Amino acid sequence: MSSKDDPKLQARRSFLTRAAGVAAAAAGSVISPAHAHAPAVGEGVAHGRHPENDIESFWGSHQAGIATPQQRNVYFAAFDLTTSERADVIELMRSWTSAAARLTVGAPALPINPDPEAPPDDSGEAQGLAAHRLTITFGFGSGLFVKDGVDRFGLNQWRPEAFIDLPRFPGDQLVAQRTGGDLCVQACADDPQVAFHAVRQLARLGSKVAQIRWAQAGFLSIDKHQPSPRNLMGFKDGTMNVPTANAVQMSQHVWVGEEGGWMKDGSYLVARPIRIALEHWDRMKLAFQEQVVGRHKLSGAPLGKTREADPIDLDAVDGDGNPVIPENSHVRLAAPASNEGAQILRRGYSYDNGLSFIAERWPPWHQGMEFDAGLLFMCYQNDPRTGFVKIFEKLSRFDMMNQFVTPVGGGMFACPRGAAGGEYVGQHLLEHA
Numbered sequence: 001m002s003s004k005d006d007p008k009l010q011a012r013r014s015f016l017t018r019a020a021g022v023a024a025a026a027a028g029s030v031i032s033p034a035h036a037h038a039p040a041v042g043e044g045v046a047h048g049r050h051p052e053n054d055i056e057s058f059w060g061s062h063q064a065g066i067a068t069p070q071q072r073n074v075y076f077a078a079f080d081l082t083t084s085e086r087a088d089v090i091e092l093m094r095s096w097t098s099a100a101a102r103l104t105v106g107a108p109a110l111p112i113n114p115d116p117e118a119p120p121d122d123s124g125e126a127q128g129l130a131a132h133r134l135t136i137t138f139g140f141g142s143g144l145f146v147k148d149g150v151d152r153f154g155l156n157q158w159r160p161e162a163f164i165d166l167p168r169f170p171g172d173q174l175v176a177q178r179t180g181g182d183l184c185v186q187a188c189a190d191d192p193q194v195a196f197h198a199v200r201q202l203a204r205l206g207s208k209v210a211q212i213r214w215a216q217a218g219f220l221s222i223d224k225h226q227p228s229p230r231n232l233m234g235f236k237d238g239t240m241n242v243p244t245a246n247a248v249q250m251s252q253h254v255w256v257g258e259e260g261g262w263m264k265d266g267s268y269l270v271a272r273p274i275r276i277a278l279e280h281w282d283r284m285k286l287a288f289q290e291q292v293v294g295r296h297k298l299s300g301a302p303l304g305k306t307r308e309a310d311p312i313d314l315d316a317v318d319g320d321g322n323p324v325i326p327e328n329s330h331v332r333l334a335a336p337a338s339n340e341g342a343q344i345l346r347r348g349y350s351y352d353n354g355l356s357f358i359a360e361r362w363p364p365w366h367q368g369m370e371f372d373a374g375l376l377f378m379c380y381q382n383d384p385r386t387g388f389v390k391i392f393e394k395l396s397r398f399d400m401m402n403q404f405v406t407p408v409g410g411g412m413f414a415c416p417r418g419a420a421g422g423e424y425v426g427q428h429l430l431e432h433a
C-alpha cells in the first residue's frame with residue numbers, strides 16, 4: 001500500500017499540515033485580532049458566507065458568550081484530554097483560539113486546503129450561512145488540574161480556591177456519560193447548524209489530544225412579540241437576572257477580580273442538563289403551576305402583581321395571612337433576598353433529546369415513552385461557592401419544582417479571560433512556570 005492510500009498516514013499528514021498552521025498561528029500572525037477578522041479571499045464572502053453580518057467579536061478581555069445577549073441556539077460539548085503533556089494542551093488551545101476567531105467571523109476553521117486528494121479541512125455545512133452571532137466560549141474542568149489523583153499537567157498549584165468540586169446535591173441523578181469533562185466548549189449562534197458546525201470543527205482539530213465526552217444542543221425562542229423566552233414549562237425564564245449591561249453588577253457577581261490570579265476577568269460556568277417531567281407537569285392545574293414557580297404563567301408577573309417587570313414582594317400576605325409567593329416556590333427560594341444576596345448570570349437553553357422509556361415506581365405506575373427534554377441550565381459567576389452552590393443548596397432541598405425536575409449530568413468549568421493581541425485562551429494559566 002502506498003503512503004497515499006494509507007489512511008493513518010493521510011490522517012497524520014493532515015494533522016501535521018494543521019499543526020503547521022497552528023504553529024504559524026502561535027507565532028502571532030494568524031491569531032492576531034486584525035488577521036482573524038480578515039480571512040483571506042476565498043474563505044469568507046467568496047466561500048459563500050457573509051462574514052460582515054451578525055458578528056460578535058471573539059477578542060476582548062472577557063470571552064464572548066457570557067455577557068453576549070443570548071443567541072437562539074447552543075451546542076455545548078465537554079472533552080476529555082487524552083494526553084498528559086502540557087505542550088499538547090497549549091497547542092490545542094492555540095489551534096482552538098485561532099479556529100474560533102475564524103469561525104466567529106463566518107470563515108472556515110482552517111485556511112482552505114486546495115489539495116483535492118485530501119479530506120476537506122472544513123466539513124462545509126456552514127458554507128453559505130452568515131456568522132449568525134456565533135460565540136465560542138472555552139472552559140477548563142477540574143480534570144485539567146487533577147484527574148484520578150494525578151496532576152498530569154503540573155497545574156494543580158494554580159487551581160483557584162473558588163474552583164471547588166461541585167457537591168452532590170439531593171435529587172442529583174448524574175449519568176456518568178453526561179457528566180464532567182476536562183475542557184468545555186459553549187458555541188452559541190442564531191442558527192443551530194452554525195453552532196454545531198463550530199463544535200464539530202473544534203472536535204476534529206483537537207482529536208489527537210481531546211476526545212468529546214458529552215454534548216447537549218439547546219434552543220431558545222425569542223422574537224419581537226416575546227422578548228422573554230419561555231422554557232418548556234411554559235413560563236417566562238430569565239426575567240430576574242444579572243443585567244449584563246451593568247458593569248458594576250457584572251463585576252460584583254460574574255467577572256472574577258484580582259484575587260483570581262489567571263482567572264481575572266474570567267467566570268465560572270455551571271452547566272447541568274436538568275430533565276423536566278413534562279407529562280407530569282402538564283397534568284398540574286394552572287394555579288398549582290403558578291404556585292410552584294411563584295409567578296403568573298401568561299404575564300410572567302410575580303404572584304399578586306400584573307406586569308413581568310414588577311418587583312417581587314416576598315413579604316406580601318393574602319387575606320388569611322399566608323404568603324402570596326409560597327414559602328417553597330422557586331422564585332422565593334432562588335431570590336437574592338433568600339440567599340444573602342447571592343446572584344448568578346443564568347444563560348440556559350431548553351433541550352429536546354427525543355423520547356426515552358420511563359417506568360414509574362409510584363401510582364399510576366405508568367410505563368412507556370416520555371419526552372427526554374428539559375433545561376440545559378447554565379450560569380456564570382465569579383465564585384461558585386457563593387453563587388450556584390449557595391442558591392442550589394436551598395433549591396435542591398426545598399423547591400416545589402423538584403418533583404418535576406432532575407439534574408442528569410453536567411459540571412463546572414473555569415472560563416478564563418478572553419484572548420487579545422495574539423494570545424490564546426488559557427495562556428495565562430498554561431504558561432505558568
Ligand code: HEM
Pocket residue numbers: 231233235236237238239240241274275276293295312330331334335336344374375377388391392395405
Ligand atoms: C429545570 C430547571 C429550572 C426551571 C424550569 C427554572 C425556571 C425558572 C423560572 C420560570 C423563573 C422565573 C423567571 C425568572 O426570573 O427568570 C426562575 C427564576 C430563577 N431561577 Fe430557575 N429554573 C430552573 C432551575 C434553576 C436552578 C438550578 C437555579 C440555580 C441555582 C435557578 C435559579 C434561579 C434564579 C436565581 C431565579 C431568579 C430568582 C429571582 O431573583 O427572582 N433555577 N427559574
